[in-house]
Structure formats: structure tokens, C-alpha cells
Amino acid sequence: MTLRLGVVGAGVMGRKVAAAAAQIDGVRVSAVVDRDDNRATALAGTHDTHAHESIADLVDSDVVDAVYIGVPHHQHLSACLEAAGAGFHVLIDKPLCNTLEEADQIMAARDAAGIKLMVGFSYRFRAEWIAARDAVAAGEIGAPRLVVDTIIEAETSTPGWYWDGAAGGGVLQLQSHHCFDRLAWVLGERFASVGCQVSATAAAAEDIAIINGTTGAGTLVSINLGFGRSYRSASRATTIIQGELGHIVIDTARNVSVASGDGRLRSLSYADDDWLLQEVTAFVGLCTGADGAVPGAEDGRAALACALAATRSARAGGPALSLF
């Protein structure tokens, strides 16, 4: 059986997902949807398929079994409801949506339609994060105590809506969901509290955020997000997880080192791992009945709850006491 995949949103992520899907046996990119006709036509041409203006067109033409939704996230709710209503399985990119009520609507639509829905929490498919999660689960570092998770990105040419607060832009909406999900997943713990401070340049959504949190098991978490939009440079990301017996470091180059309680240092490198191929493969497996856990709408809702709490904290002035 061939899974017919429609790509909704022919932007940065839609193009990458289509390229990944084209490498997987048993999947065909069978339609491209974008309200920008040039983008839709160009990507459809690359995959020898047809361009469409809306998800509604896909219903009428019966050309897809599942869709990847990669439109700006203030449109995630309507796209998910439309796709579920049509009976299409859904891979929705993060963040799931904008409010907890929207998340509940998406879950209700999923359940009513009996479709599969996966959220594109890409880090769960990155080999270095899987290695870190396995090391924590195996008790190699003992009970987690502290996490410091830092992502610094710098890109002058990001899509405009990334920095439009009204369209859900800013690092809290765009990036913090990844951190909340990957840390809860790697620790096997849910967040219990979140505080946040942000800064922004004039007339733009926040591009810097310092988030602190605690998990239900008492691990202290620091998430630091910086996005430079006035210069261009390679991303820098480092995550350190300290436990009672050792620690794990994940670096920008996708190396993982695990210092365990018996004094051993284990180093692993995953520079060549194709995480998006793994992510799309997992979605195809979900649609075709394969076993295996994937991030679902409940996980998207949990990350959203954290991001909304961070936003409320930042608006309230952050968790710090003023010295002046």
C-alpha cells in the first residue's frame, strides 16, 4: 500500500518534509497546498504532482490519505479541523496551536474522525536526544537534578510571521515548545512550574527569553533562548543534564557525552543522522499501523501549557525581584 501524503504549506518546513517523504518506500507526495500559487506549483513540480489552493480541494479530488501541515501556527487549528473532518491523518508541525481550548478542539476532532495525529516535535527523532533519554532512563546519571538548555540562533532571513506577535511569533511560541517537550520527554518528568523573562527589540515579538522551571520530580530547569535577527551565524545549542551520579552534555555538533557514576565517560556522535527522515518515517508508521510511540496532541498541549505559562510570567514582569 502506498500512503498518499499532501504537503500543506510549501515553505521552509514543507519543502524539507516533502524531500524526506520522497525518500521513504511506500509514501508518495501526492499533492501540495499553499495559498501562494508560485510556491505550491514549484514544490508540486519537484515531486511531479499537483498544486492546490486549500485543503478543501484535496477533499474534492481524493488524492491524499494524510497531510503534513506546515503553515504558520495561528492557522493550525483550522487546518487540523479541516483535515480531520476530511478523514486525513495529520502530521502537524509544532506548536500544536495557540490556546488550550484550541488543543482540546483538535483532540476532539481527531477522536471523532478516528484519524491519527502526530505533532512534529523533531528532537524526539534526533539520535543524540534519543541517546540522552536512554541514558537517563537507564539510570546512568542517577536522578536528574539540574538541566541547562540553551539555543542561540541568528538568521536575518526568517519568514516575517516568525516575529509578528499577533501571528504567534517570538521565541516563546516558536522555540520554547521544542524545549519544553524535549526536556519533559528526556527526563520522563512533567513540568510543574514555569517562570520567564523576555526581551525584544522595538515593535517586534520577543527574541530573547530566559525561562526557569521545575519538574514534578523536583529537577530545576533553565531554558535560554536567543535569536539574533540583526546578524547571521550558525546556531549554537548546548544542553547539560546533571544527575545525582553524573551528567550528560549534548552539543551543537550533535555529540553526546555521558559521565556516569562509576567514573566512565561515554562519547557518541550523530552528526550524520537524518532526524527529519526519522520523523516522517515515524508518522508513516503511525498511519499504517506500526507500533511505536510518537508525540501526539496531548504532548503538544502539555508544551503549549508551559509556553503559555512562560508568556504569562513574562507579561507579569518575570520571576525576578527588582533591585531598584
Ligand SMILES: NC(=O)c1ccc[n+]([C@@H]2O[C@H](COP(=O)([O-])OP(=O)(O)OC[C@H]3O[C@@H](n4cnc5c(N)ncnc54)[C@H](O)[C@@H]3O)[C@@H](O)[C@H]2O)c1
Ligand atoms: N520542527 C521544526 O524543527 C520546525 C522548524 C521550523 C518551523 N517549524 C514549524 O513549521 C511550521 C511552518 O513554518 P515554516 O518555517 O515552514 O513557515 P514558512 O513561512 O516558510 O511557510 C509557511 C507556508 O504556508 C503558506 N500558507 C500560509 N497560510 C496558508 C493557508 N491558509 N493555506 C495554505 N498555505 C498557507 C505560506 O504561503 C508559506 O508558503 C510552523 O508551525 C513552524 O513553527 C518547525
